[in-house]
Amino acid sequence: MPPASPETERSVLCAMLMTTTAAEYAAEHLKPDDFTSLDARQTFTTMCGLLNRGMTLEINIVAEHMRRDGFDVHPSPQEYLLGILDSPGTATSMTAWVELLQEKTKLRTLHELGQDVVRKINSGTFSANDILTATEQSLLNLETDRRGENSYTEMVKRVAENLTKRQQHPSYVTGVPSGFRDLDKITAGFQPGELVVCAARPSMGKTTFMLNIIYHLAVKRHQPVTVFSLEMSGEQLLTNMVARASKIESHKLRSGNLLHEEYDYILQLIADRIYEAPFHIDTLGSITIEQLVLRLRRNVRVHKPCAVFVDYLQLLRGSSGQSEHRQVDVAAMSRGLKILAEELRVPIIALAQLNRRTEDRKDNQPRLSDLRESGAIEQDADVVILLHRWDYYNEAIRPNQLQLHVAKNRNGPTGTCILTYYRSKMWMADYFEGENYE
Numbered sequence: 001m002p003p004a005s006p007e008t009e010r011s012v013l014c015a016m017l018m019t020t021t022a023a024e025y026a027a028e029h030l031k032p033d034d035f036t037s038l039d040a041r042q043t044f045t046t047m048c049g050l051l052n053r054g055m056t057l058e059i060n061i062v063a064e065h066m067r068r069d070g071f072d073v074h075p076s077p078q079e080y081l082l083g084i085l086d087s088p089g090t091a092t093s094m095t096a097w098v099e100l101l102q103e104k105t106k107l108r109t110l111h112e113l114g115q116d117v118v119r120k121i122n123s124g125t126f127s128a129n130d131i132l133t134a135t136e137q138s139l140l141n142l143e144t145d146r147r148g149e150n151s152y153t154e155m156v157k158r159v160a161e162n163l164t165k166r167q168q169h170p171s172y173v174t175g176v177p178s179g180f181r182d183l184d185k186i187t188a189g190f191q192p193g194e195l196v197v198c199a200a201r202p203s204m205g206k207t208t209f210m211l212n213i214i215y216h217l218a219v220k221r222h223q224p225v226t227v228f229s230l231e232m233s234g235e236q237l238l239t240n241m242v243a244r245a246s247k248i249e250s251h252k253l254r255s256g257n258l259l260h261e262e263y264d265y266i267l268q269l270i271a272d273r274i275y276e277a278p279f280h281i282d283t284l285g286s287i288t289i290e291q292l293v294l295r296l297r298r299n300v301r302v303h304k305p306c307a308v309f310v311d312y313l314q315l316l317r318g319s320s321g322q323s324e325h326r327q328v329d330v331a332a333m334s335r336g337l338k339i340l341a342e343e344l345r346v347p348i349i350a351l352a353q354l355n356r357r358t359e360d361r362k363d364n365q366p367r368l369s370d371l372r373e374s375g376a377i378e379q380d381a382d383v384v385i386l387l388h389r390w391d392y393y394n395e396a397i398r399p400n401q402l403q404l405h406v407a408k409n410r411n412g413p414t415g416t417c418i419l420t421y422y423r424s425k426m427w428m429a430d431y432f433e434g435e436n437y438e
Contacts, residue, residue: 002036002107002108002111002112003104003107003108003111004036004104004108005100005101005104006036006037006040007087008097008100008101008104009035009036009037009040009101010040010084010087011087011088011093011097012026012030012044012094012097012098012101013040013043013044013047013084013087014084014085014086014087014088015093015094015097016044016047016057017057017059017062017081017084017085020056020057022094023047023051023057024051025094025095025098026044026094026098027047027048027051029098029102030044030098030101030102031105032044032045032048033105034101034102034104034105035101036104036108039073039074039080042066042069042071042073043062043066043071043073043077043080043081043084045069045071046062046065046066046069046071047062049065049069050062050065059078059081059082059085060078062077062081063076063077063078063081064077106142109138109142110142113135113138113139113142117131117135120134129291129294132294133290133293133294136293136294136297136298172184172185172188173188173189174188174189174191175187175188175189175190175191175192175194175347176189176190176191176217176223176306176307176347177189177216177217177221178190178213178216179212179213179215179216179217179220180212180213180404180417180419180428180429180430181430182417182418182430182431183385183404183406183417185417186406186409186412186413186414186415186417187383187406187409187412188412190307190347190349190383191347191382191411192341192345192346192347193341193342193345193346193347194341194347194348194382194383195334195337195338195341195347195348195350195380195381195382195383196347196348196349196350196381196382196383196384196385197313197334197349197350197351197352197371197377197378197381197383197384197385198210198349198350198351198352198385198387199351199352199353199354199366199370199371199377199384199385199386199387200353200354200366200386200387200388201353201354201356201358201359201366201392202353203392204387204388204389204392204402205387205389205402205421205423205428206311206312206351206387207231207232207240207311207312207351208240208244208421208423208426208428209387209402209404209419209428210227210309210311210349210351211237211240211241211244211426212244212426212427212428213307213309213349214227214241214279214309215241215244215245217306217307218277218278218279219241219245219273219274219277219279222276222277222278223278223305223306224278224279224280224303224304224305224306225278225279225280225305225306225307225308225309226280226281226282226296226299226300226303226305226307226308226309227279227280227281227282227308227309227310227311228282228292228295228296228308228309228310228311229281229282229283229311230283230287230310230311230312230315230316231311231312231315232283232311233283234281234283237281238274238281239253239254240426241274241279241426242266242269242270242274243425243426243427244425244426244427245269245273245274246262246265246266246269247425247427248262248265248266248425249424249425250424250425250426251424253266278303278305280299280303280305282295282299287316288316289316289332289333289336289337290336292310292316292336293336293340296308296340296344297340297344300344300346305346306346307346307347307348307349308341308346308347308348308349309348309349309350309351310337310348310349310350310351311351312350312351312352312353313330313333313334313337313350313351313352313353313377314330314352314353316329316333327376330376330377331376331377334350334376334377334379334380334381335376335380337350337380338380338381338382352371352377354366354370354371354386355370355371357369357370358370364388364393365388365405366386366387366388366405367386367407368384368386368407368408370386371384378408381408382408382409382410382411383406383408383409383410384406384407384408385404385405385406385407386404386405386407387402387403387404387405388402388403388405389401389402389403389421390403400420400421400422401418401419401420401421401431402418402419402420402421402428403416403417403418404416404417404418404419417431418431419431
C-alpha cells in the first residue's frame with residue numbers, strides 16, 4: 001500500500017475547523033494531493049476556497065459549500081465534519097502534522113516513480129540515458145517542489161533579514177568570492193543562481209583564471225568546488241593547480257626537471273593542502289547539455305559545491321549534431337545552464353571562446369558581440385567577463401598583465417580591473433601599480 005496517514009489528515013481538518021491560524025497555516029503549506037482520502041481532499045479544497053474568500057470555517061458554512069461544489073461526502077457533508085471534530089486536532093500540533101503529510105506525499109511520489117521506471121524498462125522503448133534523465137528530473141522536482149511556495153510576507157522577511165546581516169557585517173562581497181579584490185568589488189561575488197560567462201580568445205588565460213578562483217575557494221577557504229572539464233584531463237588540471245600553489249613553473253613539473261628541495265616542497269604541499277581540498281573534477285569529453293545537466297544535478301546533490309565551473313561552453317555537443325544548427329545548439333546550452341543555476345541555487349561559471357573579430361581591431365579589445373556562435377550567451381548570462389592580454393599581441397606592452405572587463409552585470413555595475421599574470425607559474429593576483437611581483 002502507498003504510504004499514507006488518514007488519522008493525521010483528519011486531525012489537520014479538525015484543527016482547521018477549530019482555529020483560523022491553524023487553517024491558514026495548513027492552507028499555505030499543504031496541497032489537496034497531500035490528502036489520500038477523497039473525502040478529506042474534497043473537504044480541504046472547500047476550506048481553502050472559503051479562506052481565500054475571507055470566510056470563516058464554521059461547520060454549517062463548510063458543509064453548504066461542499067454541497068454547492070458537488071462533493072459527494074459520505075454519509076453527508078455535515079455528518080462527516082461532525083465526525084472530524086472527534087479527531088485529536090489542536091493548533092499546536094499543526095506544524096508536525098503538516099511535515100508528516102508532506103513526507104508521506106514524497107514517499108508516495110517515490111513509489112510511483114519507481115513503478116514508472118520499471119514500466120519504462122519493461123517496455124523496451126526507452127534507453128538507459130532517457131530513463132536516467134527523466135528520473136533525475138523527477139527527483140529534482142520532488143526536492144524543489146515546495147521551494148516556490150513562499151508567501152509575499154516570507155520573502156519580505158528574508159530580504160529584511162539579509163539587509164540586517166549585511167548592515168551588521170558589512171562587506172563588498174555578498175556571494176562566492178573570486179579571490180580578486182577589484183573584481184569582487186564590481187560583482188560583489190558570484191551569486192547563487194547566476195550564470196557567469198568568462199570569455200576570451202585562445203591563450204588569453206581563461207582556464208588559468210578559473211583555476212586561480214578554484215584555488216582560492218577549495219584550497220584557501222576549503223569550500224567545495226566542482227569543475228566539469230571538456231578540454232583538459234583531471235591530471236592536467238591538478239598539475240596546473242600544484243604549479244599555482246607552489247609558484248614553480250609548470251613545465252618543470254611536467255618535465256621532472258625539479259631541484260631536490262623543489263620536489264620535497266611540492267610533495268609536502270600536495271599532502272598538506274591539495275590532497276584534502278574539496279575539489280571535484282569531472283572530465284567529460286564530448287557530451288550533450290542534457291548529459292551535463294544529469295551529471296551536474298547529481299554532483300550538486302552529493303557534494304553541495306559553492307560554485308560550479310564548466311570549461312568550456314562551446315565544447316558541449318549539440319542535440320541536433322548538425323553544424324548548421326550550431327547557433328540553436330549553443331543557445332540551448334546557455335539557456336540550460338542558466339535554468340540549472342536557478343534551480344540548484346548555485347553560481348555556474350562557464351568559460352567561452354570569442355570569435356576572431358578581436359584580431360581585426362587596432363586595439364584587439366574584446367566586445368560582447370564577439371561571443372562566438374550565439375548572442376544567446378550574452379542574453380542568458382547574468383555576468384560576462386571578457387579577458388584580454390596586451391602582451392599576447394605585443395610583448396613590450398604591459399607584460400604580465402591581464403585585463404578583466406565586466407562587460408555585463410545584470411544586478412550591478414560594469415567595470416574593468418587588472419590582474420598580475422605569470423603564465424609559467426599559473427599564478428594570478430591583484431595588480432598593484434608600481435609593485436614588483438618577480
